[in-house]
Amino acid sequence: MDGHNRDLYLYKRLNAQVLGVSKDDPITNKFFAESLALEFPIISNVLGFMAKAYGAYSEKPPFGPDGSINTFGRRTVVIDKKGIVRYLKDGSPNNKEILDLLLKLEKESRGLK
Amino acid sequence: MPRKRLLFITLIAVPIFLVLGMGYGWAQLKVGDEAPSFTLPSSQGKLVDYYKDYYGKHNLVMTFFPAAFTPV
Numbered sequence: 001m002d003g004h005n006r007d008l009y010l011y012k013r014l015n016a017q018v019l020g021v022s023k024d025d026p027i028t029n030k031f032f033a034e035s036l037a038l039e040f041p042i043i044s045n046v047l048g049f050m051a052k053a054y055g056a057y058s059e060k061p062p063f064g065p066d067g068s069i070n071t072f073g074r075r076t077v078v079i080d081k082k083g084i085v086r087y088l089k090d091g092s093p094n095n096k097e098i099l100d101l102l103l104k105l106e107k108e109s110r111g112l113k
Numbered sequence: 114m115p116r117k118r119l120l121f122i123t124l125i126a127v128p129i130f131l132v133l134g135m136g137y138g139w140a141q142l143k144v145g146d147e148a149p150s151f152t153l154p155s156s157q158g159k160l161v162d163y164y165k166d167y168y169g170k171h172n173l174v175m176t177f178f179p180a181a182f183t184p185v
Contacts, residue, residue: 001185016172024181029156032181041155053149055142056177072177079148079173
């Protein structure tokens with residue numbers, strides 16, 4: 001999240017917005033965002049269906065009470081203006097890769113090569 | 114009779130299970146798929162709706178993380 005916040009002005013220049021997704025409630029997320037002075041929203045998905053939809057479930061502990069997988073893994077997804085997934089990466093986000101891709105997307109949408 | 118049942122299993126049931134099984138594999142999101150849309154409450158006190166806020170306007174970078182107060 002810190003890295004995204006640092007590079008936010010670059011994302012904005014490339015017409016991209018940033019979202020964090022977690023399973024915490026909105027109030028916890030609000031305090032978390034304040035503690036890091038984040039300028040982008042963190043959305044909360046307590047039921048966890050976003051992780052199923054985007055394949056972001058982690059296979060590591062902590063597990064749910066019945067031993068099921070119930071935490072998000074770290075995963076970064078880039079969605080273009082037309083709603084198509086253009087990038088998927090597990091693990092901590094690699095901002096350089098994301099910025100390179102966003103530059104490509106922006107050039108595509110302006111009809112440049 | 115058992116022979117007929119065996120024939121049924123190999124010719125009909127097994128292919129159906131194979132096709133269903135493949136369908137399970139396809140459900141995994143890939144690059145090039147349409148992104149599932151969402152409407153969820155955000156830390157900035159607003160509802161974030163994919164179609165209202167981002168579709169057709171902005172590229173979106175979305176990072177999933179395990180819990181608040183963890184480094185990403």
